[in-house]
Amino acid sequence: MESAEVEVRLLFFAKSRELVGRKEDTIKLPIHLLPAGLWEGILAKHPCLQPISDNITIALNQEYIAREETEPIVLKEGDEIAIIPPLSGG
Helix, strand or coil: CCCCEEEEEEEECHHHHHHHCCCEEEEEEECEECHHHHHHHHHHHCHHHHHHHHHCEEEECCEEECCCCCCCEECCCCCEEEEECCCCCC
16 A cells, blocks of 8 residues: 655634634645544644544535545645534524
8 A cells, every 4th residue: 555645735714723823734644544534634733623623524625525434535735625613603
C-alpha cells in the first residue's frame, strides 16, 4: 500500500474558526485513508477542535463525507477540506 502524503487545505467555519484562530491552514495527510482517519489527522494537528468533535461535518472539495463511512477516500494535492460545525440560529 502506498504511504505517500499530500498537502491539503483546511478551511474552518464558525466555531471551528474561533477555536483554531484562523480561517484556513494546510496539513499533510496520507493519500489513501478512511474518513475517520482524516478527522484523526485533523485533530492531531488541531486538538483544540476536540470539544466540538462529535458535531462536526467534514466536506472534501464541497462534498460531504460521513465519518463512519468505511470506503477509503483518495486525497490529491491541493484538495480542500472544510470543517463545518453545527450553526446555531436565533
